Amino acid sequence: MRRKLVAGNWKMNGSADSIRGLLQGIREGAADVAAVELAVFPPFVYLGLVEQQLSGTAIGWGTQNLSEHASGAYTGEVAGPMLQDFRCKYVIVGHSERRTLYGESDQIVARKFAAARKVGIDPILCVGETLEEREQGVTEAVVERQLKAVLDLEGIGAFVDAVIAYEPVWAIGTGRTATSVQAQEVHAFIRAKLAALDPAVAGKTRILYGGSMKAANAGELLAQPDIDGGLIGGASLEAKEFLAIAKAGC
Ligand code: PEP
Numbered sequence: 193m194r195r196k197l198v199a200g201n202w203k204m205n206g207s208a209d210s211i212r213g214l215l216q217g218i219r220e221g222a223a224d225v226a227a228v229e230l231a232v233f234p235p236f237v238y239l240g241l242v243e244q245q246l247s248g249t250a251i252g253w254g255t256q257n258l259s260e261h262a263s264g265a266y267t268g269e270v271a272g273p274m275l276q277d278f279r280c281k282y283v284i285v286g287h288s289e290r291r292t293l294y295g296e297s298d299q300i301v302a303r304k305f306a307a308a309r310k311v312g313i314d315p316i317l318c319v320g321e322t323l324e325e326r327e328q329g330v331t332e333a334v335v336e337r338q339l340k341a342v343l344d345l346e347g348i349g350a351f352v353d354a355v356i357a358y359e360p361v362w363a364i365g366t367g368r369t370a371t372s373v374q375a376q377e378v379h380a381f382i383r384a385k386l387a388a389l390d391p392a393v394a395g396k397t398r399i400l401y402g403g404s405m406k407a408a409n410a411g412e413l414l415a416q417p418d419i420d421g422g423l424i425g426g427a428s429l430e431a432k433e434f435l436a437i438a439k440a441g442c
Pocket of ligand 1: 201359363364365366367402403404405423424425426427
């Protein structure tokens with residue numbers, strides 16, 4: 193049985209004050225949604241604050257990105273061993289904003305995935321098609337290509353503890369959610385691809401949906417057999433809404 197994971201990607205939002213308030217709200221409501229695992233993904237500079245506020249709770253944390261390198265002359269980058277220092281459980285890799293705005297190729301994303309695993313941090317690998325790709329009918333080919341880059345580098349065994357987030361690019365931050373049928377179709381496709389290589393791993397890998405998920409649509413999405421949680425952007429910035437999404441998954 194896969195325990196659902198509801199993860200909040202805060203993107204480049206928040207301040208020390210607002211984060212303290214948000215975490216207090218999440219901490220206060222976490223017991224009511226204990227059936228679901230919660231995790232938050234602050235900007236790097238607030239990692240220490242988040243670690244301090246969440247230590248001793250069941251809520252996990254991580255970052256939205258990491259360097260593919262372990263150390264060295266990479267100005268502005270943050271490495272996996274540094275995330276380990278802050279006891280990150282997860283790290284998001286290959287978010288569509290990283291892929292499109294910062295030119296991260298499938299191969300770079302695969303190397304970041306590997307860098308996370310090397311330091312014992314579970315990667316959350318984001319995959320998903322653009323609107324144009326969906327309209328051209330190549331959604332599965334795109335997702336398969338994105339997965340293959342990681343499988344080629346790391347092998348199927350790498351997915352035992354990893355998480356995949358299917359995030360159709362056209363649904364991220366647009367208010368336009370995939371229907372539960374559309375999402376389930378792609379999730380089932382991803383699981384089938386993993387199962388063709390190792391059915392046991394496929395049965396364990398959590399596949400999250402991301403893209404304008406909110407309390408109002410979470411119940412239907414999270415009820416699908418292959419949707420094991422959500423990666424939440426905008427709606428994770430309000431404790432009540434974030435917890436309501438988690439509640440829908442209980
Ligand atoms: C995201 O950034 O991963 C995301 C899903 O954003 P939103 O929920 O705002 O669409």
